[in-house]
Amino acid sequence: MEKLSTQYIRAQVLFWSAYLILNLLFMRLWGAHLTPFLIGMFFGLSVVLGLISHGFRYLYKTYAKNRSLLNISLHLIWLIPVAALLAQIIVSGSMFLMAEFTPKIMSGAQPVSTGGLLGFTINYCILIGLWCTIYLLRAEFQKRRNSEIAHWQLQAQLKENELQFLRSQINSHFLFNAINNLRAMVREDAERTRTGLTDLSILLRGLLQNDGQQLVTLRDELEWVRGYLALEALQFEDRLQFTINVDETLLTAKLPPMILQTLVENAIKHGIAARRAGGALQIDIARVNDESWQIKVQNPPAEFQTSHQGNKIGVRNARERLQLAFGEKAYLDLVIGTDIVTAKVEMPL
Template sequence: MFKRISKYWWCQILGWGANAFLFLFFGFFFYQIDAAQVQYILSYCLLGILITHGFRAVIVKYKWIEKPFENVAIYFFFGILVCSIVDSFLLACISHFVLGQPDGDFKDSWMRAFFSQTIFMALWAVIYFLWHYVEESRNSQVGQLKLEATVRTLELKTIKSQLNPHFIFNALNSIRALVDENPRRARTAITELSNILRNSMQADKAETVSLENELSIVKDYLALENIRFEERLKVQYDIDPETLELPVPPLMLQTLVENAIKHGISREVNGGLILIGSHVHDMRHEITIRNTGQIVEDLNGNGFGLASTRQRLGILFGKRASFEIYNLDNAMVEAKVQMPIL
């Protein structure tokens, strides 16, 4: 039964009930009130509930809370004034004509009740307004967060849906080169590709994956590329074991390695080296991909792979993450990703 009572009625009953209890408590222990005064206090409590409930009905009907603050202040001021006049008048009538307690003339009783009820009505109005203001603010923030999460999810799905065809296209090109030249090795390449696709499909279901999972995709991809480049492609890993469980965006590492091969290794007559590193520095997860080659033009915004990396890092981590690519020296290029440790 109690579960069916709304928060509003609980606040009304407990608020006015506590007010009446304090009057009764001090009355019994300090003023020795009689039965008539007890009835007056109970009437005061009941009238407070009824009149403020009517006040609330007006607020809800005319949607005062949704109006500009200047208008709300004026409406509440006159609402408090009207409620105080009505409440104090009824209390004075009950005191004089029902309970027979003429404490001075009727006008004096009414004015005393008016000043006290104005204070209580103003307090009720302030609490009511603040409650709804905080509630509306909280709901607005929750709604904004849900909207941002939805937008972020859609953006990530869009980027991933673009990444997969982009990656598959490049992988199929690698296999096509082997079909006539070496069918047996082509079959091996197809097996490697199936492993990559299976892992990438699983990665699409999450916003982040562990570095260990991402490395397994990269190793399959490099095994596939090694069939094409043979001894021209050398790979080294410098992975801190403690970073294997850290989260990274799905296919990010594979995209950067693919970029290193496409724009670095494939353009070198003798091939080159790819060095993949992962460490923690100053409470930030730092991933580096170094490859033989040189940047001959500004790549800090060009190319789908690099742009998608920046987009996903921005969506997931905001300004707390960074990505840059530059010539490390006269022979090597370095791509560096820094992410906060969650």
């Protein structure tokens, strides 16, 4: 059985208590003497109507919660008069029994005419209808609010699932490249390969510890990138030089995981690796203003323009993850010039 909320109980007591007080006030204004019998009669009436309204709530919760508002209203058209008639029967029956068994209490009471009974019944219809209207409006508002909350929770879950998929895609891509680089070195230099495996294990441990997080700190991202560059340096040797300039106040800034690593990997794969002499990679991380900051990765272009084509999975993946995390507040630009290639990401603080 559903537990009644404190808010519902309070609303019921306030509504029918107000009805009782108004009845007694009007009777007093009309010159009637408020005898214990009269007060008791109106109190009993308020209790009866309160129980009937509670019955309507039970019907709504049991049979009509998932029905349309129009369907519920059509049923109320006949249910409310039946309920009002029931209330009138209970009140009239109670007065008849009191007249039979306690005639002294009823000695001053006047018989109610047929018109009076009809007027009371119409009055009950209005009261029960008013209560049903208030309750339905509140219930429908709550239903719509719950539906909206459920909708946005579902959207958030879908967003989280999409982020997880994109992240697993980029992580597997990175792992595949790192293992291939180490495999290429294993016969040439076993010592360097062991060093590379150590760097890779440290890097993977950090990634696993942060698995499932939508955002990570720049400090963690830089640690992964330095590990990745150490692995790449084993393969490229003197063909790869890199510089990292960071505003230290941004180390706690948040960004989607592997964003910087994706840009660095793209710069090496499509720029430095496509040059016989290699080249220098520069990473600059600074504030744009009080509300945003940026990451800029620059590298020399490939010797042949076709080397820049690729399938662009990494950049597209990074753009999608930025949009999922920050919406229109973040963007990624990739400019391929004749002398330098610049990838720039701007994100909100």
